[in-house]
Amino acid sequence: MFLGIDLGTSSLKALVLDVDGAIVGTASAAYPITTPQPGWAESDPEDWWAAAGQAVRQAAGVHGAEIAAIGLSGQMHGVVLSDDAGQPLRPAILWLDNRARRQLEAYAELDADLRRRLGNPPATGMAGPTLLWLRDNERAHYRQAHWALQPKDWLRLRLTREAASEPSDASGTLLYDMTTDYWAKDLLDALDLRLDFLAPLRESVEISGVLTPAAADHLGVRPNLPVVGGAADTAAAALAGGLLEPGPVQLAIGSGAQVVAPRDRLAIDPTGRTHCFRAAAPDRWYAMAAMQNAGIALEWVRAILGVTWDELYAEAFSVAPGAEGLIFLPYLTGERTPYFDSTARGAWIGLRLGHTRGHLLRAALEGVAFAVRQGLEALAATGVPMTELRLAGGGSFDRRWRQLLADVMEQPLLATPTTAVSALGAALLAGVGFGAWPDAQRVAALAASPQLVATPGPASDAYREPYWRYRQLYLPIAAALA
Numbered sequence: 001m002f003l004g005i006d007l008g009t010s011s012l013k014a015l016v017l018d019v020d021g022a023i024v025g026t027a028s029a030a031y032p033i034t035t036p037q038p039g040w041a042e043s044d045p046e047d048w049w050a051a052a053g054q055a056v057r058q059a060a061g062v063h064g065a066e067i068a069a070i071g072l073s074g075q076m077h078g079v080v081l082s083d084d085a086g087q088p089l090r091p092a093i094l095w096l097d098n099r100a101r102r103q104l105e106a107y108a109e110l111d112a113d114l115r116r117r118l119g120n121p122p123a124t125g126m127a128g129p130t131l132l133w134l135r136d137n138e139r140a141h142y143r144q145a146h147w148a149l150q151p152k153d154w155l156r157l158r159l160t161r162e163a164a165s166e167p168s169d170a171s172g173t174l175l176y177d178m179t180t181d182y183w184a185k186d187l188l189d190a191l192d193l194r195l196d197f198l199a200p201l202r203e204s205v206e207i208s209g210v211l212t213p214a215a216a217d218h219l220g221v222r223p224n225l226p227v228v229g230g231a232a233d234t235a236a237a238a239l240a241g242g243l244l245e246p247g248p249v250q251l252a253i254g255s256g257a258q259v260v261a262p263r264d265r266l267a268i269d270p271t272g273r274t275h276c277f278r279a280a281a282p283d284r285w286y287a288m289a290a291m292q293n294a295g296i297a298l299e300w301v302r303a304i305l306g307v308t309w310d311e312l313y314a315e316a317f318s319v320a321p322g323a324e325g326l327i328f329l330p331y332l333t334g335e336r337t338p339y340f341d342s343t344a345r346g347a348w349i350g351l352r353l354g355h356t357r358g359h360l361l362r363a364a365l366e367g368v369a370f371a372v373r374q375g376l377e378a379l380a381a382t383g384v385p386m387t388e389l390r391l392a393g394g395g396s397f398d399r400r401w402r403q404l405l406a407d408v409m410e411q412p413l414l415a416t417p418t419t420a421v422s423a424l425g426a427a428l429l430a431g432v433g434f435g436a437w438p439d440a441q442r443v444a445a446l447a448a449s450p451q452l453v454a455t456p457g458p459a460s461d462a463y464r465e466p467y468w469r470y471r472q473l474y475l476p477i478a479a480a481l482a
Contacts, residue, residue, distance in 0.1 A: 001066045002434065003059075003221070004427030005052060006233060006420065007074035007152050009033065009043075009094065009255040009296070012051040014059035015423035016067065019436050021446060026420050027058035034091065039098035039342075041125075041333070042091035045080055045154055049218075052155065057220040064220045070159070070211065071430030072230035073237075073422040074152025075255075076172040079130045081145035086157040089141050093130050096255070096292055096333040098342040100129035103136070106191055107174065114187055119171065119178035119268045119276040124334065124342040125292075128174030131193055148197045152230060159219075159227055160209025163199040166229035167278035168236075170201055178266060178276065178285075202229040204280040205432040205440060228433035231280035234258050234288065236425030237392050239280045239440060241416045242447030247387040249379070251372065251405075251413075252421070257294035259375050261287045261384040273338040273378045280429060281440035287384050289337040289375030294368050297330035297346065301364040305357055316361035317400045321407070321462040323359045325350045327470055328367030329477065335371075338378040339474060349473060365401065366463070369408040370470040376409060390450045391415040399453075406454035408463050414450035 029051035077095035107122035177184035216223035334342035
């Protein structure tokens with residue numbers, strides 16, 4: 001059996017898979033995100049460690065002794081500064097953190113060819129600008145750190161006492177040369193950033209360490225299990241959904257939303273509105289539209305308005321499509337695709353006395369769906385093939401929510417069969433590393449066929465004018481807040 005661990009933004013998921021590809025057990029454990037200053041977003045890695053012990057023990061159940069290998073996936077772009085044994089020097093800085101806005105200027109001053117080789121437009125929350133901020137503002141921590149790691153790679157260090165990363169996560173740091181498949185040493189020199197605390201790179205299925213006795217005791221499994229390179233959460237989810245070859249496009253809705261299109265060649269978006277990352281297999285890439293505010297915005301709305309998720313859906317869907325003219329901009333943490341504006345802000349616009357809590361909730365769901373459509377359109381403009389749209393992730397499983405998405409996208413939606421797709425991808429990579437399957441391509445080909453879950457209905461017409469108005473609101477709101 002193979003264990004996949006997915007270290008998400010607000011929870012850690014564990015999944016146990018048998019050699020026939022059947023899911024034996026799943027579990028999750030939540031932890032908080034802290035905002036010590038406006039625009040900041042941090043987590044305590046010790047909370048991740050505690051969650052790993054809780055979720056793995058629950059997912060494995062009586063099968064703990066049968067686990068043969070471990071794979072990891074995790075949220076992209078964050079930074080954990082630690083000593084050589086994995087002891088954090090400060091809280092982790094997460095992908096939705098906006099503190100490094102001024103440090104983006106250093107990227108703007110780089111040679112154009114060097115920026116192009118990064119494959120991605122600079123954005124706050126990515127490791128490169130965050131490390132510049134740490135160098136400029138927390139010099140002692142920056143100098144003291146033995147390692148500067150992505151979240152899942154910090155977890156690997158605690159599990160194995162060995163540091164490693166892999167291309168799918170490294171390619172999202174703004175420190176990685178997409179054309180050479182390695183850390184961009186000339187960029188690090190140009191930015192005066194350290195190379196020595198970036199982890200050695202392994203492939204996603206390559207064994208990168210073995211589980212220590214102390215970590216095995218914490219997880220409730222046998223020691224000395226191989227731990228493979230793993231993958232960034234989006235790359236792992238794409239693998240689990242069978243997306244390594246161009247054609248199908250996958251929509252994942254979690255804290256943020258990502259639209260992922262596999263590529264069989266390196267193709268960097270010349271407009272700078274979408275991303276290009278390495279996939280969880282050699283010589284494979286994916287283009288991605290990344291929207292920062294999906295589940296995280298809906299969770300904020302739910303908490304502020306004092307409703308459960310069941311109440312949110314019930315009240316929202318008692319209101320007609322279009323929310324009687326009310327528009328919600330979900331940019332609570334800035335936005336990436338298509339604006340790459342860390343200063344973007346959210347709003348309900350068009351409020352009237354007749355609007356109820358249900359209208360606010362309906363507009364919030366529609367606003368997130370509009371943001372996803374804008375990302376899908378930005379990705380389509382790069383010329384990637386899109387034969388079908390597949391849903392993945394726990395944020396997309398309510399039937400009414402799926403229908404709203406199909407209506408707004410004006411496309412049929414298919415869905416993968418599990419909510420823990422990134423953890424499933426991590427477990428599959430563990431199986432390949434162990435030798436149960438020959439390679440990642442074979443694993444992707446074995447993925448369960450997605451099922452049709454929603455087709456566009458009559459409400460599609462009702463969303464066209466609200467979506468047009470939604471697209472017009474970003475610029476005047478941004479100008480008013482400038």
